[in-house]
Amino acid sequence: MESVEQLLERLVTGVIRDRIGADAPAAVRPCGNPKFGDYQVNGILPIAKVEKKNPRALADLVAAAAAQPLAAIAEPPTVAGAGFINVKLKPGFVASRLPQALANPRLGVPAASPARTIVLDFSAPNVAKSMHVGHLRSTIIGDSIARTLRFLGHRVITDNHIGDWGTQFGFLVHGFKQEKLDLASATDPIAEMERVYRKYYGASEADPSIREAAKAELVKLHADDSENLALWKKLRDLSMPAFERVYQRLGARFDHTLGESFYHPRLPGVVAGLKGKGLAEDSEGAVCVFFRDVPALKDKPFLIQKSDGAFLYPTTDLATLQYRVETWQPGEIIYVTDSRQKLHFQQLFETARRWGHADLKLAHVTFGSVLGEDDKPIKTRSGEPIKLGQLLDEAERRAMEIVEAQNAELPAETKREIARVVGLGAVKYADLSQNRINDYVFSWPKMLAMQGNTAPYLQYAYVRIRSIFRKGSMEHGARSMEPGAVVLADPAELDLAKFILRFPEAIELATEDYRPNFICSYLYDLACKFSAFYEQCPVLKAGEPTRASRLMLCQLTAGVLRQGLDLLGIQTIEQM
RNA sequence: GCGCCCGUAGCUCAAUUGGAUAGAGCGUUGGCCUCCGGAGCCAAAGGCUGUGGGUUCAACUCCCGCCGGGCGCACCA
The missing domain is CATH 3.30.1360.70 (Arginyl tRNA synthetase N-terminal domain)
Known part of the structure; x- marks a missing residue:
């Protein structure tokens, strides 16, 4: 359409x-x-x-x-x-479009043509560590982009490139061997891993022999030593359920979780291939790609192998890119990471172009840091990163306080569900409603406010509409409507109707540069226009044909709100 | 030293990619409950878009120079 x-x-x-x-x-x-x-x-x-x-x-x-x-x-x-x-x-034209949008599965948003295959790389937590606020933006923004592209009909492959092969395993393997711990009986295995890592990493600063031991264990692991491999596998497997819990709460879904370790066997081939093509060369004992013809990159080499023979982050990313192209033949790969990695991706993309992937669209979707009220990157009082699970707990707890204050009489189960949906929605919306390239200041009171451009405000607008249908004993509105039956006499009706028809524009803007904030601002404006209509135009008390026409406007508004919020990964509820 | 990003109302942020008179929310001030959920609605005040040049019929947006802030730059990821 x-x-x-x-x-x-x-x-x-x-x-x-x-x-x-x-x-x-x-x-x-x-x-x-x-x-x-x-x-x-x-x-x-x-x-x-x-x-x-x-x-x-x-x-x-x-x-x-x-x-x-x-x-x-x-x-x-x-x-x-x-x-x-x-x-x-012309009002008559607007009136004729509304029933079409109502009957359309995408509420009038045109399907992407042609549909493309797009690989989306986001979240990427590190094994043996808790997910923390640092993973929040990547996960939320990435998930929203995935939802939006899928809604448009693209084939989207989400791939969680977890960090499961890095230097932290040297310390972990060494530490666990020293302490002979049995993780299977631990109530919180990740906390144990973090404790061990911190202890041995910390000790290594004073005692170089620990650093050496950790390095030796890492080399053994990377050389497929069976004991280290078994221990590593255990650490990794015990980390996954904690990630899964967070993703389930956030509603994020991954088609694949292929971490760094998956690409380990391909790394020597990547280096050999690049050297063979003359794209990489030996330099100071290491192997680098140089970009002498790119002014901004001419003094910034891209290291793909260390002088001790070990491989690096760039090597893995190149292997990953190659694997994705071979396996899924995407037209585009999108990486959602913080903006500090800009140079890395510039180098990666430039290398990929020279490597034979000139036709592949590569996008680095960057975002700023999450700041505390003091304008510094957000941390706990003791200086630790804030754990994502705890942050979501607090969102639900704070939302629950509000529900208790406003609607204490609701059944406990209903209140819990409202608090969950509103709390998580508030966290996500606060993040997505801002231009992602800027840092953003995390503030509970602001994101949970019921007035202004917040998730609860939008969820409330939806609830008010649903309440009209409940009151009128119509759980589901009409599925179809004759174009001639639509009446748009009141300016508020016409204004709302025209704006409903602009949903496709918001999606297009949001997709063009991967900017979910355009969807947010559209939904907020829609909710405001609905509120004006709601104040101005009685629905249930109106006579026919105005009543049916207004009910349709309500239904379409609710549909767009629900769909739009869904693209942001935010749920709606029937009452709050 | 080189490079990237940001600077918009008192505060937190938008601005459809170069379009007409720069918009919201919070806060401030003043209104609106015989009415479908007041967790709401309406209105007022608040700006030399950091600064100085340039390009253009048109600049918050593009180019150059300053001033502030953040981030990155050879063996971490």
Whole structure:
């Protein structure tokens, strides 16, 4: 189903081609200011510049010629400013689109064409350590991108590239051998692993022999020593359930969890391959890729093998990329990590291009740090990273306090569910509603506020709509509606109706640069417009045909809210 | 030293990728409960978009220089 914006773009671009002979887009955008109309054509000015013509005259010509093709959709277009063409939708057209959106499984959002295969790499916690706030943004943002791309019909493969082969295992293996611990009986195996790691890593700073021992154990592990391998496997397997619990709470799903260790056998081949192609060379005993022809990277080598023969993060990432291409033939791979890794991915992508993956789209989706109220990266009072599980517990606890204060009479089970959905939604929404490239300040009161651009506000708007249907004894609204039966007489009705039809635009913006905050701001505006309508227009008490028409607006609003929140990984509830 | 990112209302943030008069929330001030959930709604005040140049019909957005803040840069990941 074509969106309103796409429809206008297609028609006006056709007029520009036929009447001016210019092969240029109409560049239709929503009007910056509603007083001008609903959509504006921005494409005339650039054309006038190229053709060296008067922009106003050109705009007059196109506007006049567009009146006929747009007759069923909009009032006759008008020209304003330097050469903008303003388009105001006819209420009758808006009314006719609503039943189509209602009947459409995607609420009017066009399916991606062509659908592509996209590998999405996000979250990536380290084995033997708890997930902490550092993994929050990657997981939440990555999951939202996955949901959105899937919604559009793409084949999305989510792959959790866990850190299960790094230097931490040297200390862990050494420590566990020293202490002869039996992890199977531990109530919190990860806490044990963290304790052992901290103890031996800490001790190594004063005692180099411990560092040497740890390094030796790591070398043995990487050489497939059976005892170390068995111990490593145990540590890894005992870490997974804790990750799983967090993902289940967050609603994040991975199709694959192929960690660093999976690629271990491929690493020598990667280095040999790159050297063979002349892309990598020996330097100071190590093997590096140099980018002498890229000014920004010319003094920044990409190390793929250490002078002691060990492989590095870049080597694994290259092997991973190669495996993904061989296995899934993706058109694109997206990595969701914090912005500090920018240089690494620049180098990785540049190497991949030279390596023969020039047609593969590679995207590094970066984000800033989570800061505490003191504007420093968030930590506990003792300086430890905040554990993700504890953070989610606190979100639910704080939401529960609010539910208790507002709706103490609800059954305990219902209150728990509300607190869970609202608490987790608040954490996610606070993160996703901001431009991901900036750092963001974590604040409980702000994310749990019931007013303003927050998850609880949106969830509340949804609840109010559902309440109307309950009150009217209609659990499910109408599934279809005759286009002629829609009445949009009140300005609040028309305003809401037009905005419902703009859901596709929000999705497109959010997808273009992997920016979920565009979905958030659309949903917030939608909720605000619904509130205005709700105050202004009685639904259940209205006479027919207005009542049925307003019920449909309610139903569509609820549908878009629920779907939009779902794309953010946020649930809705029936009451709160 | 080199490179990347950020600087927008008192505070926290938007701004559809170069479009018309830069928008929200919090906070402040003032209104709205015979009415579908007031966890709500409406309104007012608040800005030289860090700064100085440049490009353009048009700049928060692009280019150059400063000033502030953050991050990264050879054997961690």
